[in-house]
Amino acid sequence: MENILDEIAVCVERGKSNIQSPYPPDLKGKEGAFELTQKALENGIKPSEILNEGLIKGMQRIGEKFRANKVFVPDVLIAAKAMNAAMVHIKPFFISNEIKTKGKIVMGTVAGDLHDIGKNIVAMIIQGGGWEIVDLGVDVSAEKFVKAVEEHKPAAIGLSALLTTTMLNMESIIKEIKTVNEDIKVLVGGAPLSQEYADSIGADFFSPNPQDALEYLNGLNIN
Amino acid sequence: MNTIKDNIKPFDELINQSFEFELPADELRIERESIESWLGEKITASPEIKLQVDEILKDLSKYTEIRCGFKVLDPSQFRVTKGFMFYSDLTFNLEKIISTRLLKSETIAIFTATAGNGLESEARKLMSKGDLLEGYIFDSIGSETAEGAAAWIEKMIDKTAEEHGLKTTSRYSPGYCGWSVKEQHMLFSLLPESFCGISLTESALMYPIKSVSGIIGLGKEVTKEDYQCSVCDYTDCFRHHKLR
Numbered sequence: 001m002e003n004i005l006d007e008i009a010v011c012v013e014r015g016k017s018n019i020q021s022p023y024p025p026d027l028k029g030k031e032g033a034f035e036l037t038q039k040a041l042e043n044g045i046k047p048s049e050i051l052n053e054g055l056i057k058g059m060q061r062i063g064e065k066f067r068a069n070k071v072f073v074p075d076v077l078i079a080a081k082a083m084n085a086a087m088v089h090i091k092p093f094f095i096s097n098e099i100k101t102k103g104k105i106v107m108g109t110v111a112g113d114l115h116d117i118g119k120n121i122v123a124m125i126i127q128g129g130g131w132e133i134v135d136l137g138v139d140v141s142a143e144k145f146v147k148a149v150e151e152h153k154p155a156a157i158g159l160s161a162l163l164t165t166t167m168l169n170m171e172s173i174i175k176e177i178k179t180v181n182e183d184i185k186v187l188v189g190g191a192p193l194s195q196e197y198a199d200s201i202g203a204d205f206f207s208p209n210p211q212d213a214l215e216y217l218n219g220l221n222i223n
Numbered sequence: 224m225n226t227i228k229d230n231i232k233p234f235d236e237l238i239n240q241s242f243e244f245e246l247p248a249d250e251l252r253i254e255r256e257s258i259e260s261w262l263g264e265k266i267t268a269s270p271e272i273k274l275q276v277d278e279i280l281k282d283l284s285k286y287t288e289i290r291c292g293f294k295v296l297d298p299s300q301f302r303v304t305k306g307f308m309f310y311s312d313l314t315f316n317l318e319k320i321i322s323t324r325l326l327k328s329e330t331i332a333i334f335t336a337t338a339g340n341g342l343e344s345e346a347r348k349l350m351s352k353g354d355l356l357e358g359y360i361f362d363s364i365g366s367e368t369a370e371g372a373a374a375w376i377e378k379m380i381d382k383t384a385e386e387h388g389l390k391t392t393s394r395y396s397p398g399y400c401g402w403s404v405k406e407q408h409m410l411f412s413l414l415p416e417s418f419c420g421i422s423l424t425e426s427a428l429m430y431p432i433k434s435v436s437g438i439i440g441l442g443k444e445v446t447k448e449d450y451q452c453s454v455c456d457y458t459d460c461f462r463h464h465k466l467r
Contacts, residue, residue, distance in 0.1 A: 015356075022271035072263030077355035084353060112426030117362065120350065163398070165405050165426040 004043070005053040008036045008086065012058025012128075015078025017085040023078060033058075033086035047093040051130065055083050055090070059128025063211035066125075073121060080124035101132040103155035105217065106148045108136035110159050110173055113166035122158060122189060125210035131155075131217060142169075142176035149180050156185040156217060159203075164192045171201040178202065185220060187213055231388040234298075238330075241415055243292035244379070248283035251371035253364070255280060261363035266356070275357070279364055286361075287368055288339030290419040291376040295441065298330040303440075313409050318401030324392055324448055328440030332380045333410060334394065335419045336372035337434035338365050365433040373435035380439050389441045393448060396437035397427070407436060 010016075011033040014024050018034040021027075031039075033055070040050050062079040065071040093099045105126055109119050116138045123133045134152050136144055145157060157177055161167040167190060174186050188203040189210075198206030205216050255276045259267040266272055279286070300311045303325045308315040317325070325331070342365030350358030377394050384391045398404035407427040411418075421434050429436060 023266065023269040025269050071265065074262045074266045074356050074359055077359055078266070081353065081355050112424060112428065114424075114428060114430075114432060117359070120355075124355075163404055163426060163428060165403075166428075169426075 004036055004040050005045070005050065005057075008033055008040065008050065008054030009058040009061065011036060012055055012079055012082045012086070013061045015075065015082050017078070017082040021082075033082040034088065037086040037089045041089055047090050048099045050086075051090055051099060055086055056128065056130050059083055059125065060211075060214075063125045063128070063214060067209045067211040073117070076121055076124060080128060083124075083128050102130045102218070104132045104134055104152050105156050105158060106134045106136060106145065106152055106154040107158040108140035108145060108148075108160070109138040110161045110166055110169045111139055111141045112169055113161050113163055114138045115160075115162035118162060118190060119158070119160035122160070122210040122213055126158075126214050126217060129214040129218065131214075142173040145173055146176050146180050149177055149184060154184070155220060156187060156204075158187045158189070158213070160188075161190040161192070167192050167197070170203070174202050187216065189213065232386055234387045234389070237295040237383065237387060238297050239295070241292060241294035241418065242379075242383075243290065243419060244376070246289040246291065246372065246375065248287050248289060248368070251289065251368065251375060253280060253283065253367055253371050257367055258360070258363055261367070262360070272356075272360075276360060276364075279360065283364070283368070286339075286341035286345055286364075288341065288420070289337070289368065289372050290339070291334065291336035291372045291379075292419050293332045293334040293376055293380050293439075294414055294418075295332045296330050296413065301328075301330045303328060310413065313412075315406050315409060316403065317395075320400040321395045321402055324395070325438075325440040325445075327442050327444045328392060329389070329442040331438045331440050332384075332391075333413055333436070333438055334373070334376045334380060335414065335421050335429075335434065335436045336369060336376050337419055337421050337429075337431050338368035338372060339420075339433070340431045342368060343432050369433040369435050373437070377439065380441075384441050389443060390445050391447065392440035392445045394437045394439045396435060410436065410438070 016024065016027045016032040018032040021032050037050055059079060062071060062076055066076050107119055107123050109116050123135055127133045134148060134154065136148055159170050159173060161170060170188055177184060177186060185204040187205040188198050193206060195206050207213055255273065258276050296310055302309040303322055306319060306322050308317050308322060308325065342361050346358045346361035346365065349361060381391045397407040397410060404427045407423060411423050422430050424430060
């Protein structure tokens with residue numbers, strides 16, 4: 001049975017969503033994450049085991065390779081698609097509370113900025129690590145972030161910006177968020193940011209790559 | 224026989240004139256190989272991906288509205304010093320990398336180029352329904368098309384400058400090589416309203432998103448130089464490494 005979990009992890013890591021999936025070429029015509037997850041459940045493997053030892057493990061591997069510059073953005077995208085395909089079978093167990101996510105993370109691209117690919121990639125890696133993502137989209141105002149904090153009670157917030165002009169909006173957004181909940185952790189990311197800038201605006205965490213953000217979140221003491 | 228020198232046109236006819244072009248997609252000659260460099264070798268090893276990229280490129284005109292143009296500024300109101308460019312009552316803080324490459328310029332041409340909205344909106348549509356890679360392919364083709372249009376207008380500016388007895392520098396854009404993207408507002412104030420159909424948001428973001436703007440120095444003694452990525456702090460710039 002361990003073998004099928006390894007196979008699921010490989011399918012996620014390599015972006016093999018289902019039997020019809022054309023990539024990777026060497027796995028063409030073979031079962032993907034969708035079919036193998038279904039099979040694992042039919043064989044009595046616990047959904048939590050499939051999630052942790054198969055799906056999350058596969059996403060972790062691709063996240064680490066991305067951090068090490070060994071794979072490109074599209075490799076992460078097809079891995080996330082494979083994970084999503086398998087999650088169709090796992091989601092009902094979240095609804096029945098048989099398994100739980102690690103917590104909620106609210107994410108958004110800050111006001112004035114319409115770029116979302118970077119934010120989406122981080123969201124995919126974090127979601128692939130077992131967290132629930134509440135994606136507020138792009139051009140998100142401080143007011144919307146604050147509303148989401150009150151409504152979803154997230155473990156942390158992720159702010160993204162691609163422009164030097166829009167990253168300036170992060171400071172006021174962080175202030176507003178911390179006014180509502182001073183303990184909530186705020187992660188920031190985006191091409192023009194630096195550790196120095198993140199420190200100056202009161203962010204709790206900055207990294208140029210998503211796997212570090214996931215590891216930071218996994219290290220938080222969430223009750 | 225006439226030489227180019229004999230045929231040099233008077234520079235005065237260019238001053239403060241703006242020129243706008245609408246291009247058919249095939250004019251840019253975007254090749255699959257240039258898109259593959261955005262996708263990485265593992266993904267592009269798949270024949271299905273190659274086919275998908277080819278199909279989009281074949282129908283590129285369906286998704287694009289390529290427009291580009293330029294305006295040559297009045298040399299009598301133009302000046303560059305180390306770090307700054309002055310035009311009329313405007314001061315641009317270009318920082319060191321760009322300003323030193325413009326020092327010998329007699330004036331500049333401001334240019335814009337856009338792929339239009341189609342590729343970007345198709346990318347968003349696909350991504351929102353979970354077709355992440357397919358959406359990313361459209362997004363990459365959008366970026367490549369905007370860059371292709373910018374390269375086309377750069378060549379047009381080079382040709383026009385040569386016809387008027389001038390040489391050109393490389394092109395430089397707000398947001399790169401240390402030049403703040405905030406100054407895009409000042410730059411656009413020197414162009415006709417909605418030039419090439421591009422507008423600016425308050426945060427200086429161009430709309431359509433797949434657009435490029437910038438300046439090219441013109442003068443008898445300027446030269447084209449490579450981008451100075453090794454001395455630039457902006458390491459996430461696509462010129463540093465396109466793939467990440």
